[in-house]
Amino acid sequence: MDHQRTNWRGYVFIAPATIYLTVFAFVPMLLAAWMSLHRWHLLKAEHPFVGFANYVALAQDPFFRNTIANTVLYAAFAVPLGVITSLAVALLVTRQLRGVGIFRTLYYIPAVSSQVALSMVWIWILLPGEQGLVNFCLDRLNAWLGTGIPTDTNFLGRPGWAMAALVAMSLWVGLGPRMVIFLAGLHAIPEPLYEAAALDGCNARQRFWYITLPQLAPTTLFVIVTTTIASFQLFTPVYMMTKGGPRRTTDVVLYHIFNEAWQKFEVGMASAQSYVLFAIILLAATFQLWIMRRGLREETLQ
Amino acid sequence: MKRTLLAAIQYLLLAAIAVSTITPFVWMFFTSLHPPQAQIPTMATLFCPDGWHFENYTYVLTFAELPVWRFAVNSFLVTAGVVLFQLTLCALAAYGFARLHFRGRDTLFFVFLLTMMIPAQVLIVPLFTLVQRMGLLDTYAGLIIPYPYLSTAFGTFLLRQYFIGIPRALDDAARLDGCGDWRILWYVILPSAKPALATLAAFAFIWTWCDFYWPLLATSTTTMRTLEVGLSVFSDAYGGTRWPLQMAAAVIVLVPVLAVFLAMQRFFIRGAVVSGLKG
């Protein structure tokens, strides 16, 4: 190993990627900060410097507050539900059953599919009347159980339901990747731990709570953080299915930024909004890390 | 007996979830074969349309105003371009970080990793302005080169991990034969790193093919649209009508990416796991 000799070739090899990242990552990031301090309209020639006026305006903007609230609400449901459902399915799949690989592949398909195509299909799923899948199933349920659940709900057109529909869609799409990660985490748990517990007389439930879950903690943390970050980046289903409606109840941050930048062409304000989003994501991720770290420390102390 | 019962319940549950995952795709496919002017089929009529209209696909592909075949060509070109371009960048950089020694190497790598922290939304607005100033909007170059999802750092990271694992003995043997760094990279490292390269290629393919946001902004003329964006324009054009045609277009968009996924799922799933456990 010759650490002393600096091989200038190293610089040559990393040069293309470094230049690329500088031009297409660092520069834009700084440019975004710069733009957020200006009133910058794509069609107008003048870009006056306004300091933090954009950020101040955002704090007072009822539409942006609504946007943040929607996004947080969405994440508040999508993340816990998503993590729990994918963990549950991973537990189902982890046993040595034949054909498990097929299920794994099938569940993964929505995650690699075109979001636009999926959105189009989900519009169908949510249609009112007998044409929509959900209402069709409710109708069959009514027939089977004798219940009177209404089957003409236009999910995408009703304020609370539209958000619920988006959450449901995120569960459906994200199940595969999250499950796969949990599977890897589950397989990494050493078998001797379970054997020792069984010898001590623990039943399945105790094994789950005292071995599986704690061992899975780092993986769970990872899934929580990545799902949170992903949920703050919701865009295509909103663009295709709800357009932020009804009544701006599904106007999430990324969609709002899109409108600001490319419908109103206010890229200065849109940059400010992006940085606010960035700050929120950082905060959320850091907060989750901190919580989990504390939880882990307490666990190990016991 | 209890074991078999448990196993049966497990299978049942898994199958139920599988059905719910597959149903939309099945519906999509069957609806695409209904007569173009048909109403949205109910579950009852889904499997018995008024004739099997495979010509919906030909119609959609050659529809003059919205040339889906053109969108497909664009998508292939752009995706191939991105995959090749990113693989090149990442392989070169990964070799540099993994095998070569130079001042500031580890610091620079750390800086690389930092870029993974930047979310794409922050970048897209200024990236658009930048690309506009370069005059690359509405061109293939504008779609291929600026890739706001920072998989360059991720790809470099992934490849570097793998390269480090390749035994140095192979390098040394090649060097004894008189190979320089370039040849070592090409003849020793890359062949040994095929799984990692395949993983990266699979990721890049699927990300690029299904990318909606950037192509939506970077293209404005219809003929430059990629499939994903073209599909949304197609959907706009028909609104709530002609579902069979819309679904035919959707199937056309889905088939290539599903094919790639099924062929490369080994790499894809492993890659997801690697990134998960390391992160």
Next chain:
Amino acid sequence: MRVFVVATLLSAVVLLAILSRAVVGRAAGSARIVLRVSNWGSPAVESGFMTLEREIREEFEQMHPGVRVQFEQIPGFGQYAPKLLMMHVSGSVPDVIALDASSAAVFIDNGVVRDLAPLVAEDPEFRLADYFERVVQIFRRDQRVYSIPLDFTPMMMYYNRRLFDAAGVPYPQRGWTWDEFLHAAQRLTIPADQPGAPPRQYGMYFMNVMPFWVPWLWTNGGDVLDPTGHQATGNFDGPRSVAAMQFLTDLMLTHHVAPTIDEGKAAGVDLFRSGRAAMDVKGHWMMIDYQAEGLDFGVVDLPTNTGQPTTVIYASGLSIMTKSPHADLAWEYIKYMTSREVQVRRVSSGLAISGNRQAAAHYAGTPVEDAFIAAVEYARAPWGATVERYPVVEALGEEMMEDLLRSRAALGVQTELHRAAQLIDAALAEP
């Protein structure tokens, strides 16, 4: 060997990227100028009108050998302006676009479309006076002309003459008042046989589309925004607007001469068109449908509470994008499309009134047509012609109207208008 293959692949991709522009351009036809024309609408819809327009475009091509007209429709509700503006930003624009008065401001005030005044001045064949002045005015800023009118319609009150005759109500005349209107509507509302059921016949049909109901505010001297178009508070919630909104919602909620939202949805059809409502505020285009239904209708100016009739006029015109490289050819196209001969054919279906006076005169002579044309004298341009973010205002206005119609008793007209005005101000505010 592999190096060779990969190198070829890479260079092929790079080459393709560079040549893409040239390839696309040449594919359009060698040694030909391609004139790109854009309009809103869905390319999926085929109609007689679309066929007619295509024929007209082909005639233009024959008149100008070596020129190909490439027509692009931009689908998506509310997407026309943003998509065109994006093209302008990217630098790859159509040459000729249709401009809708309701969203013209952002194009005109940002130099996206060209000032046509110099082209008009230099062209001896073209006379701006051939076009309705008030319609031209919509697309003007002082001396600069940004669009040549294609067609237009004022919003007028249609009335079903058969229903009026049956009820013994005299036909309304221009200048009729709100009271006269309400009186007529009440006499034309026929309750159902069963108590509690919706009326068999309504005095008026109502749709919550702000472009249709905004003139009601004007007929009382109220308005959405102040004269400079910057502020809604004080205007949208001012006393005159409140009174107008009260009157309008009273029609549905107090006097029950027009259907409520639920009644309208339950009916499922345009009640005026199906002969179950005696009056409706609509534009020229509806005549086609009404004639198809065999309705015997008349047209009159909107009832007014100020003594002066007023209404809004919606228009479309043809413009040249500033970044177009074919300005002169585009100008020839515009002249052709707005010429008397072509216009007479183009509006033959009755879709709208031609912006060309002589072409419009070709169809004049019937009371209905004359009523429409006479309204041009006093009709006002929509706010969208001067206020850049007006579409947002319309969306907010319609939300407010829906809230009012659902629960006005609980909310109060003044409060709702005030709340909407504040939201509108927030939406219009400078970032």
